[in-house]
Amino acid sequence: MSVASTPAPQASEDMVVIENVSKVFKSGKENLTAVDNVSLTVRRGEIFAIIGYSGAGKSTLVRLINGLESVSEGTLTVAGHRISGQKESALREARQNIGMIFQQFNLMNSRTIAGNIEFPLKVAGWDKAKRRARVQEMLEFVGLGDRAKYYPDQLSGGQKQRVGIARALATSPSLLLADESTSALDPETTQEVLGLLKKVNDELGITVVVITHEMDVVSSIADRVAVMEKGKVVEMGNVYDVFSNPQTDVARRFVSTTVKQAPNAFEAAELKRRHRGYLVNIEITEGNTGIGKVLSYLGNRGVHFNIVQGGLETLQGKSYGNLTLELLGDITSLDAVVAELATVTTVKEVRS
Amino acid sequence: MSLNVASGKLVAANTVDWNEFIPDKLVPAIFDTVYMVSVTMVIAGLLGLVIGALLYTTRQGNILQNRPVNIFLNLLVNFVRPIPFIILLAALGPLTSMVVGTRLGVNAAIFAMCFAATFAIARIVEQNMVSIDPGVIEAARAMGASKLRILFTVMIPEALGPLILGYTFLIIGVVDMSAMAGYVGGGGLGKVALVDGYQRFNDLITWAVVLVIIVMVQLIQLIGNVLARKVLRR
Numbered sequence: 001m002s003v004a005s006t007p008a009p010q011a012s013e014d015m016v017v018i019e020n021v022s023k024v025f026k027s028g029k030e031n032l033t034a035v036d037n038v039s040l041t042v043r044r045g046e047i048f049a050i051i052g053y054s055g056a057g058k059s060t061l062v063r064l065i066n067g068l069e070s071v072s073e074g075t076l077t078v079a080g081h082r083i084s085g086q087k088e089s090a091l092r093e094a095r096q097n098i099g100m101i102f103q104q105f106n107l108m109n110s111r112t113i114a115g116n117i118e119f120p121l122k123v124a125g126w127d128k129a130k131r132r133a134r135v136q137e138m139l140e141f142v143g144l145g146d147r148a149k150y151y152p153d154q155l156s157g158g159q160k161q162r163v164g165i166a167r168a169l170a171t172s173p174s175l176l177l178a179d180e181s182t183s184a185l186d187p188e189t190t191q192e193v194l195g196l197l198k199k200v201n202d203e204l205g206i207t208v209v210v211i212t213h214e215m216d217v218v219s220s221i222a223d224r225v226a227v228m229e230k231g232k233v234v235e236m237g238n239v240y241d242v243f244s245n246p247q248t249d250v251a252r253r254f255v256s257t258t259v260k261q262a263p264n265a266f267e268a269a270e271l272k273r274r275h276r277g278y279l280v281n282i283e284i285t286e287g288n289t290g291i292g293k294v295l296s297y298l299g300n301r302g303v304h305f306n307i308v309q310g311g312l313e314t315l316q317g318k319s320y321g322n323l324t325l326e327l328l329g330d331i332t333s334l335d336a337v338v339a340e341l342a343t344v345t346t347v348k349e350v351r352s
Numbered sequence: 353m354s355l356n357v358a359s360g361k362l363v364a365a366n367t368v369d370w371n372e373f374i375p376d377k378l379v380p381a382i383f384d385t386v387y388m389v390s391v392t393m394v395i396a397g398l399l400g401l402v403i404g405a406l407l408y409t410t411r412q413g414n415i416l417q418n419r420p421v422n423i424f425l426n427l428l429v430n431f432v433r434p435i436p437f438i439i440l441l442a443a444l445g446p447l448t449s450m451v452v453g454t455r456l457g458v459n460a461a462i463f464a465m466c467f468a469a470t471f472a473i474a475r476i477v478e479q480n481m482v483s484i485d486p487g488v489i490e491a492a493r494a495m496g497a498s499k500l501r502i503l504f505t506v507m508i509p510e511a512l513g514p515l516i517l518g519y520t521f522l523i524i525g526v527v528d529m530s531a532m533a534g535y536v537g538g539g540g541l542g543k544v545a546l547v548d549g550y551q552r553f554n555d556l557i558t559w560a561v562v563l564v565i566i567v568m569v570q571l572i573q574l575i576g577n578v579l580a581r582k583v584l585r586r
Contacts, residue, residue: 066494095496106491110509110583119505120495151585167495177494 015175015207016042016065021074021084022231023060034060036231037074044174047201047208049218049239051254052228058211061228062177065209066098067091079174096124099168099206103180105160107152107167114139114148117167124171138166142196158189165196169206176200178210182217190214194221215257219243219315227251244285244320259321260311262348267309269352275308277326278334279350282341286318290344294337303329303337324350368556377544382564384458385540388530391462393523396469403429403470404477405503415489415499425474432471437529440468441536461538465529469522476518480511513584520576524569531565541565 023035071084312321534542549558
């Protein structure tokens, strides 16, 4: 009730504002800090990803946003309405403006697909005719218009998640929380569901917060990303900025799952064994034409090169990656080439 | 055989006039048993559902999480459940005569049966609800559903298949109780088997009653299985 009576502030740019939020679970004498003094802002209309390994606190963080878990410290608002410190009864109304989808879909097996999508509408008190029309509309939106009378156990994983999305969006929320929504799906179905989330964001203008441990999810749909480790946000920013230039080990590890990074010690030893030339690693970033220029004049200096390892990825329409080169030539020329490359990009000698 | 030869009395008692026995004794006894079991299942079924749902929802981390209530209910159920029904029947005597007005007859038996069945059903309801996927409950909470709505429109429907099988199991237990109630003056098939069969050394009557009970139990199990399959769609 108090949520409804709180005057709604002017539609601001911010959908979710998390300020110095911590969540401590008490079990017996031990305290577990699942979320540790996190501050972040999700802007209206964006897809915001929170990436981290299991146990990083990201699932707890997302449950703080819709009040499924209560905040231990700090403040949290969604669309200007305060979530932190509210009673369960007050949170119920707020939750109708926040959809949520889950890793295991969490559909009710005792209800048909239509019955599952209708459930939040019943909770919200819609009348029967309106409910029926809305259920059909949502089924069409997720491409399951002919499956209304099926039961969840008759659907594939991808179809179940689409039902989950339809159910989460039935009451027209302004925010959708996706908790590991593709982790139980195969790569192809993952792309299908991610495409649908993108469509939700593009066509309906719904702000989406995705929780994931899969770099692919972030690189294919997210605008901004927060990297979590041990309850803390360790890096945050535009997806391209964070992943083309990761600052922390955990972010680097995530980037390396999609893009080959500079050789590690083990790989370096292996490369050294197979290549007798001078090995360097160079970073590729969007719009860097300097590298090509340097490489095209190598022959004039009596230096040859081979590409021996590397990877490139496109994020938000911009490419980034790493290439490991074997340079062959006399030592003075090699030094000159490396110095020249260093003026246009980051160069590292590959050492074992 | 040798026993029959040794005792002329036993042989004589092992004859039954079926034309008299079936309409006069057996059929009314079947009705009495069906009545006792039905009334017990309605009353204990509802009370057991309430207590069982409370046992489940007051657990740590569940929607009505409440440690004192949970501990109290657990103690209560564990206090009543281990008492053998035949002893409970006798022990409840004073309470039965206070509530029903008599310790004998069908209604007195129903009171004791309700008492025992309520706690048994409570445990079965709790155990079947434990298997509900917590994710589904979390999803309902995330949609803003109230606790009562979650209990009645999510938890119970999600557990309905196993609940039907659990109730079926218990109806059969209650049939068993009703037969035992015959021993302390309840009516129904148990009384016929005991008074007309066992106490008069008439095995044919005892067997006839056993046969009727077996048929009843088979029918109940069959109906339960069909209903559960319908709900579970498999």
